[in-house]
Amino acid sequence: MKPLFVKTSFCMIVLLLLSATCLANRAKLPPDPRFASIGQIVVLPVVDNRTGKKDKISLDSLRKAAINNLKHKNYSVTGSDNTDVSGDIAEEDLNDANPTWVKHLGPPDSRWVLVIGLEDVHSKITFGSTGNAEVVGFLFDKQDGTVLWKGTGVGQAGQGGLLGMTLKGFMSEAALDNAMANLLSGIPKRVK
Amino acid sequence: MMRTDILKQATTMRWKMAHTCGTVLFVVIVPMMAQNATVPAWQTTSAPAPQKLATKVVMLPPVVNVETLPSGGQTGGLAGSAFGSGSVASTGGLAGQRRGSKSDPAGSFDEVLVSAAKAHLNEQGYTLLSLDDVQDPSVSDLLRQLEPLTNRLAHGAINDQAREVLNHLSTLPENYLVFVQFMEVKEGPGGSWNPNTGAITSAMFSTLVRAALISTRTGTVIWKDENLERKLFHTNDPKFGKFLDQIYSTLASQGGNQ
Numbered sequence: 001m002k003p004l005f006v007k008t009s010f011c012m013i014v015l016l017l018l019s020a021t022c023l024a025n026r027a028k029l030p031p032d033p034r035f036a037s038i039g040q041i042v043v044l045p046v047v048d049n050r051t052g053k054k055d056k057i058s059l060d061s062l063r064k065a066a067i068n069n070l071k072h073k074n075y076s077v078t079g080s081d082n083t084d085v086s087g088d089i090a091e092e093d094l095n096d097a098n099p100t101w102v103k104h105l106g107p108p109d110s111r112w113v114l115v116i117g118l119e120d121v122h123s124k125i126t127f128g129s130t131g132n133a134e135v136v137g138f139l140f141d142k143q144d145g146t147v148l149w150k151g152t153g154v155g156q157a158g159q160g161g162l163l164g165m166t167l168k169g170f171m172s173e174a175a176l177d178n179a180m181a182n183l184l185s186g187i188p189k190r191v192k
Numbered sequence: 193m194m195r196t197d198i199l200k201q202a203t204t205m206r207w208k209m210a211h212t213c214g215t216v217l218f219v220v221i222v223p224m225m226a227q228n229a230t231v232p233a234w235q236t237t238s239a240p241a242p243q244k245l246a247t248k249v250v251m252l253p254p255v256v257n258v259e260t261l262p263s264g265g266q267t268g269g270l271a272g273s274a275f276g277s278g279s280v281a282s283t284g285g286l287a288g289q290r291r292g293s294k295s296d297p298a299g300s301f302d303e304v305l306v307s308a309a310k311a312h313l314n315e316q317g318y319t320l321l322s323l324d325d326v327q328d329p330s331v332s333d334l335l336r337q338l339e340p341l342t343n344r345l346a347h348g349a350i351n352d353q354a355r356e357v358l359n360h361l362s363t364l365p366e367n368y369l370v371f372v373q374f375m376e377v378k379e380g381p382g383g384s385w386n387p388n389t390g391a392i393t394s395a396m397f398s399t400l401v402r403a404a405l406i407s408t409r410t411g412t413v414i415w416k417d418e419n420l421e422r423k424l425f426h427t428n429d430p431k432f433g434k435f436l437d438q439i440y441s442t443l444a445s446q447g448g449n450q
Contacts, residue, residue, distance in 0.1 A: 051400055052420040092344040092351075120398065122422070130394040134261065134380070154261050154380055156393035164392065182262070 034141075034148055035188055040076040041139070042110040043067050044083055047117040049091040049136075055122055055172050062135075065180050066116055074190040077114075082107045091117060094138050099145025106142070113140045116183075119152075123171035128164025131157045131171025133179040139187070153183025247369055249318040249405070250326060250335055254305040254373035255342045261380030261396060300427040305373050308433065309403070312440035313371065320371075331368070334361050338370060346374035346402040348416040361408035368408045376400040379424065397424045403439055417442050 043066055046059040063079055070077045083089055084106055093101060094117060106113040115138045123131040132154070139149040155178025157171050158164065313320050326332040337357045344351060350358070361368070380396030404416035417439045425432035 051418055090344070090347065090349045092347060092349055096344070124394065126392065126394060128390070128392050130383075130392055132380075132394060132396050134378075134396070152262060154396060156381065156384075156396065158392040158394065160385065160390045160392040164390070 032188060035190065038075060038112050038190075040078060040110070041070060041112045041114050042078055042080045042106050043070075043114045043116070044079075044089070044106055045081055047089045047091070047094070047115060049117045049119050050121070057118065057121055057172065057176065059118065062116065062118065062176065062180065065177065066114065066137075066184060069181065069184045070114075070187065073184075073187065074192050075187075080107050080110070084108065089115060094136070097138070097140065097147060102140045102145040102147075103142050105140060111142050112148070113142060114138070115140070116180075118176075121172050121176050121179075123168055123175070125165055125168055126158075128158060128160035128162075129168035129171050131155075131173075131175035133172065133175035135176070135179045135183050137183050137186075149187060151183055151186040153179045153181070153185075155179030155182060247318055247367070248321055249313055249369040249371050250321050250323060251306065251309060251313075251371045252323065252335065252339055252342055252373075254302050254309075254375060255346075256301045256305070256375045256377070257343075258377045259379070261378055301375055301377075304427050304432065305375060305401070305436070308436040308440065309371060309373060312437075312443055316443060318369070321368075326368075328364070328366070331361065331364060331366070335368075335370065338372075342372050343374045343402075345370070345372045345406060345413075346404050346416070347418075348404050348413045350406075350411070350413065355411060358406070358408060358411035362411055364408075369414070370406045370408060372404050372406070374402045377424065396422075398422050399425055399435070401436065401439060405443070415443055 043063055046062045048054070048059060067077045067079055084104055089105075094115060102113075105115070117136045117138075119134040119136055121131070121133040123129060133156075134152065134154045136152050137150060138147055140146070141148045155175040157174035157178060159167055310320055323332060323335055326335065334357050338345065338354060341351070341354050345354060376399075378396070378398045378400075381393070383395040384391075384393045386392070398420060400418065400420045402416070402418040404413050406412070407414050419435055419439045421435055425435065
């Protein structure tokens, strides 16, 4: 009876160790070369793609949040107000970006350009208050005029009850913070 | 003698009175009748007179995008903020498609958009044509080149590619108005309630419709409007009809300024 118990325990321990090793190896997959080769990312002003009534939102704070998020992921990031394209950046320019347009985006000496679009943000009173937000992001590689990465991030925030109702003014920004964090979670952390 | 004079005077008086009354009636009543009978449409309403707007409008097929926003991973609670918050994961990925594919309801929305636009444009006196109705093959070919740009044009944004096509169209003898419609339906995560923390979230749905009227003569957007509702509609929902009416109601006041 005792040897059987020892054998079973041994097998279970071996299995556990094997699975742990597999998980550890999985986490150490080599980074995507396209992200690994990124030098400095230039973040352009946030494009306001909202329709209809617009809540007052600081687009500059949104850009700063994006810059800080990417810095925490060990990327070299800077902001620039120089979009360098004729006129404002339209939603359609981002969705259907052609290489010629991409190559003229941002400062001339930049290569990787991140553009964030604010699609929607609003808050409302329910049995409390809630906020919803949606942002999109496009990381362009100007060298070959391609979209290196693009993603959508949505964020929801809310609190029920009377306390929640008093917090309505904060819900848009809270939802926006969540949306931005979710959006940029699609960009992998860079190894130092 | 006296009697004859009196009779003559009486007759003359009657004639004068009749003449005066007739004149008064003519001066007062005839203009009133004329006003009621012949007031032109452009004097009573701000809408353009249908006879004057016999412009041909070519309607490009509407584009309907149905997009599913990322969902899942609801983490309602007090983590990370002073109040409850929920968040969902991003769909970010390497050059992934942002636009969703057309789903089954989209086809029905196409029909509703076309019929609503037809009703409103016909009401304004425009002659409505589909791309297949355009007789001139060169015009038809050029207009088909605008089809992939529907989203952009409905937003009123004319890029270089569209401008080039419109410049070609402006050189042709017949002028048209191009009518474009774009609809985007977004369906995101639903609402939630966490009884432990009191955190709540609202569902994320939205329906956006944009439409624009572009002149091939000037290459400019002569009318555009859009409407956003944070809800989903069924194609047979009367509220969807009203939603579209809100967009086209501005066509009457602005659409005639070509």
